[in-house]
Amino acid sequence: MQIALFELQSQANAEICSANNVHTNINNTKACQVCTPNATNTVWSHCQCVLADGVERGILTINRMIPGPSIQVCENDKVVIDVENHMEGMEVTIHWHGIWQRGSQYYDGVPFVTQCPIQQGNTFRYQWTGNAGTHFYHSHTGLQKLDGIYGSIVVRQPPSRDPNSHLYDFDLTTHIMLISDWLHEDAAERYPGRLAVNTGQDPESCLINGKGQFRDPNTGFMTNTPLEIFTITPGRRYRFRMINAFASVCPAQVTIEGHTMTVIATDGEPVQPVNVNTIISFSGERYDFVINADQPVGAYWIQLRGLGECGIRRVQQLGILRYARGPYQPQSAPPTYDVGLPQGVVMNPLDAQCNRDRNDAICVSQLKNAQEIDRGILAEKPDVKIFLPFRFFVYRPEELFQPNTYNRFLVAPTGDHVISLIDEISYLSAPAPLLSQYDDINPDQFCNGDNRPANCGANCMCTHKIDIPLNAVVEVILIDEVQQPNLSHPFHLHGYSYSVIGIGRSPDTNVKKINLKHALDLDRRGLLHREYNLPPSKDTLAVPNNGYIVLRFRANNPGFWLFHCHFLFHIVIGMNLILQVGTQADLPPVPPGFPTCGDHTPPIPIN
Template sequence: MGLSKGNDYIMISNVLYRFALFATPLLIMSSFADANHVLDRCDSEKHEVLSTPHECARPCIDGEKPKTCYYQFYLESYVTMGQACEYCLPNITNQLNATCQCVTADGVERAVLTVNRMIPGPSIQVCKGDYVVIDAVNLMSGQAMSIHWHGILQDGSQYYDGVPFVTQCPIADGNSFRYQWLAGNEGTHFWHAHHGSQRIDGLYGSIIVRTEKSFHRNMYDYDRPQDVIMLSDWFHVSASEHWPGTQVVNMGQNPDSLLIEGLGQYTDPATGNTTTTPLAVYKVKPGKRYRMRCIVATSMHCPYEFSIEGHRLLLIATDGVNIEPTWVDSIMSTGGERYDFVLFPKKNYSQKSYWIRLRTLDPCAGIQQFAVLQHKGGPDLPSSPRPVYNESFVTNGVVANAMNVNCSDNNRTELCVSDFRTTISYDNNIGDEPDFKHAVAFNFTAWLPADLYKPNSYGRFLMVAKDVPLSANLGQLSYVGPPSPVLSQFEDVPPDVFCNETHRPVPVGGVSMCTNMMNIPLGALCEFIVYDPSATTGLNHPMHLHGYHFHVVGMGLNPGKYPVLNNTVIHIYDKQNLLPRNFINPVLKDTVTIPSRGYVIIRFPANNPGFWLFHCHFDFHMITGMQMILHVGEQKDLPPVPPGFPKCSDYKPPIESVYEMKYL
């Protein structure tokens, strides 16, 4: 049974459990559950023919007219293992028609946030060139929200990138907002809440943009809607109970559990009891080849390892961009990255099932979750026992995106992201001298209690352990959002809220809090050296850039004699050619994991005007200040603000006397 906060709860019978295992969740969820509410399935204002999610999740055909794909997202507060689970369990039919509103997660009852009462939420699966329209309806009482479409470049649709106070006002509860964008770049992407810690509580889902001429199409037989693997970490309480963090109960930000495609089981360490909620099941036929799309939708500060018992993985894409095929045994990753791989179930593997495993690594070691790869005719569960945490499927296997390895060591078996190569040449001038070159460090500043709790001061902090309050920053600037969206209301934002590394406000307790923004000329070739200045090995931060793919031209550990990296040391190493770069088809990413105490060098042409967020994809780090805005181009380079676009700002009118207010 699922563990609840009461003594008795819903009993899931073996019959129901086996049925739920058999019925693998199919990720072309219908958020368009009742198309009849749209008159003749047309937009009443433009008479645009709207296609349902079912119609849009189709094989892409050369020469086919693009569709306008319409989705409705209802965001609300909800609960796992709730009363709805007395009536049904999620299965293929339920997911397609959104008729079953039971959310099981790992079987532990808790309050969550959902879109259309599903975790993950509805999957957007379209063809390249389709126009995507999403009406987001906020039913979360007392919470504002926004949705970011992670991996969608938004070239021409900058106003729909979904970042509060950068590209739009937050959507207040009771209000709705229509997002619309062109599916212009193919690949595996995802959507998630971009306001506070809402993504952690369940607001995320997949985006798949297919094309009729996929580069690796001859390498697989199937690219099915259901072969999406969303990986997420999971608390057993709301994320707000971990931010800014407590001193006694639920200290720190380590996850309690993990989910694979929103499903899992949990063993209570106090009692040893394990929930019997369904696991995700992926059904395959031996001898066929399957394109699998793995999305790392995790939010915490942990690295993760993904692997499949008895199967190697042929990587063919990352972050939506094709790479030269590369065989690996496991994938390490942090939040925001995506990896597409081809799975080869061998003919002699018939009538068998295998474990799919996700596990945490240091500093969150000890947590793992499972799904099932079921070959045709195989049992509901593998015959082999679930591996214990320290047991690996393969000894000395090839690890993709390995953490904290020496990427210049030619004898290693691990693969750095910088080892991958794109399949075609992009941006042939990427090796030219950059027009804009910048080194930026991410870091934490420890608050002194006398500064943090000084009367009439209200600095943000993250309590990572007892009596350890930290402020997060990029370039020693801790980001605080402006009062109005800079994209649509730039003139309404007071100039003194902005800062950069040469224009800093007076720090409070060593922390400068402001809207950290860097201006970049449109068309400039940019190079960023992003590095970790920590003195001891610690975290691996995933850095995500909105609106762009960037080339990873170099990465590695501290290469020289200086024990700690800083801007001066980075400059010295660069002059000594200790930071090598590769300009031959370097991999394209939108999210990259920085080695602990190491660096990553990225390059990109600044050809997409706008205000684009660059931030750590660990949610608590981001909302504590580890982010900045890259302002590319000028106002004249931007598309016009959409008619009727919502506005927001501070409101501080002159103070009137009681007499003046009465007789106005």
Template structure:
């Protein structure tokens, strides 16, 4: 009996911190991360993975993926004689991204990274191996609500510690809700430098199937703003020098024809993205966009109209449009009917906002090819910037108070859409919480970088030193601020930062009123909410007379028309420049959820807040072995978390030996 007890105690001590075999992250980056011929489905993703399949009710699978994060360079030696030999541009491992030579951050040596294509209810497991030399990282599953797994949301210092270089982390969660989503890094500018990909969740018995014949993985369309150098080197320099921020290029699925090369008097470019259809069929396209600066994109296809049927995780009555505008973080699904002559057609992407300047107007193109046409020829027609300003019906216009659209254009706002998504909560009652947020750009000339800083309520968000969800027992009043607590606000002159939290009750009805008072810029800031979707119940562009006080007065007097029945579901919405938007949601997912502008630079500069839903006892906690982090002070020795660490602190490995001898002595004494 005593022997059994001894071995039990010893096993508990040693298992508390088991030894792990050494894993070479240098080898991982040089082999697994750069193995461009890897045929493992968990590395390739997309249609190569077993979890891409027709979705059938009851067929739920565990879908495993592996992401090795690596640093690489575009137009590398793997590109051979690209662009002069087009076939070299398609060699395994060649990243062209428009032709500029620059550093990129990738998953599995792919731009975009591996696509995840699964069915609703599948369990997704992603092993992230960080081989970056100096960057920590997290992966956010943009659009997935993480119900029952809030610690898998991938937001650093809110739901997890960053994954440090030479470390790995396993994400595991249920794919929900169905829709067109994104995975991307939520650390610094890694996403803007290539660490992103598509995350598609299909549903069994899809209610939208009546509108299309094919929903193919190759018809995902990821439109990303792209710089000629690392994003931080461009935007941080502009901030420190008080220079203007302007756009540079747009890639579509990692491809563009940005740089013009010349050899022997002949011009060459790197390849554009191509999408193939067969005449007579209808195809569902899944469109997504992000940008490091304010650059909404107008999308159109020559000679074709777009039947828009869904956005993010929500569906609505289809609307036929000539073009649509997509803002950072948004996703739209449209159906293209291949009913034109068999030919090649330009797909046009016209940048707006900061992608229009006196020195550069940013636009890009992809090619729609019908089967049976010349597969190497470009479509006919010019491809200048203004050629992408498609007249007709425009969905989701931006800068309505100030921008000009093509003549004879009809504008469809989000609030004009009629939701068809089933089983949505009733938000028509009296809100339990009304949150008012004010946007503006502010300069602080007593600060070393005067800005302008995009801010909410004149405060820049700063992440706390610990993940609030997973280390809630360490939260003190002085590490966050709220509407009633400003103790953690840190200021230089009038410039202030803090981790700002709005607290709402679990299952409460929340109304969020966001007012843009930026009178010197005309940005429709795209706000993204983690962990929930919301209903867009009101939206209005006012102009230079906009004020938070006036909108609040109108809201309290009930003079703002609200669409409380049938409003569209979104998790990402552009707030009209010099206008306002009103959102409603049922806060039914307990946790700490980031609500922030999805322009990468604005998020990095602190344009965000946290929505705390419920109390800590309502929140699902991570496994006991979940990583922790935070400040450490040698003068404040923390209590050890296990018997192993107590013994190790007391005497290193000798402490374990002494403990072993002590147990043996006790056993022998008892036996005598």
């Protein structure tokens, strides 16, 4: 299948871009003035207008759409996307989140890892064959994702290959639920951040498929923009595909009035079905669930609530689940943030505390894989074991603002100036892509926990890279040394899905804060919880606050793969690293005419 092209543009407020380009537009501009709303709101999808939540601001769009055009293909389809960059003074790459890029490593879309950024006025052609499941795409450059550059990907497979296909009657293109957080200003206004006015990086609003309404907390005024409506027919069963495209640190909670959600997949990987009433997800996660249209014909509320830091602003959004031939609006009053829909059984509770005696929650670690698992993954000892503690480094102002120094930092909501560290290293991009220009990079650019530059201090900055033998079984233990209440970091691995072997907190009640030393001791004593009975596969998973996760995968996809926290503002301050699987000899050849980049420092002629 060929997707003609994506055009990226900048726009003033909420509008859409023309024929598959990336542009900049603005909400409620002239394009919106030619649109006439009606009861079904269908006309809005046929005009060049992006409404978002009705608050005017500058945005970035793909083909004048937020979200960008949905990519709907079949397993084994060849997908070709031309990305044209028309954003004034900006560069961009597009990452295809959840697509493994086996044999197409050069199209993973990570700047200075798999490609050079696409400059303004240039076109880059991505080509890949997708693995089945619910995925999405987004800019992997700067903060552009938060300003509107994202969209859904669905790679469908024959029912005979889906172990849960008997549970639903329809898998419609209209039943994608892409949830996102939304600022009322450019994301760059929050980076590095402010000390006095509108501090922190939490969003003012959130959207469902780019739609929503906003109530001004100061005036009480509410915009009258349309809500997203999902239509179902009585007596039928429908597969919904929920994608969390949040960029901030807020978890997202979705509840559908009067309906049970049967979870059948996560991050594109099938699981044995479980029934829940509420799903909590983090940035980058996807959950597929089945809705049975077995309730009285009518319209029902869908409530999306931002948790954690989003609770301060009471960030929420509503959508509608509507039965065909029924009313367009629910008869019940709209749920509020504080008086919301009943939560019932919660998928992925924030406390990550689940056991057999608890009947109000199901943790990710309790999900069971619906497919066979590589037996090597379940061996007692992996080939490679990697401990990765992560935390923030807090600058003292006098060391950050020394003359002729320009270190990155983020102004946290507390006012602290911080960078991110994984294994005491803050990731710094190389000057050229490792995948295609490895020999052009100074070897001193690279580092890891066992190979730190001699001049590295407490805030060591370099290109954090860990080498992994091809086909090794790798175990990664992530340890949250941030230990900030209400903050759990989701980590995403490019190029793979991994088995979730363990999630937990320290069983030692005398230890109030976990760290690397304590995690190593727990592992030595066999007290890091591991579960080998059909562990689920994912590519994005949150580390519990003051806890740990244990992941395993077989390193059978050679390449340079980014592994990072999926919170956008944490990415830009260094919470990333690269896993190099195999050697250069294991990679496919660099595509002909592949763009190059790097320093230009010619000798100075002496006359």
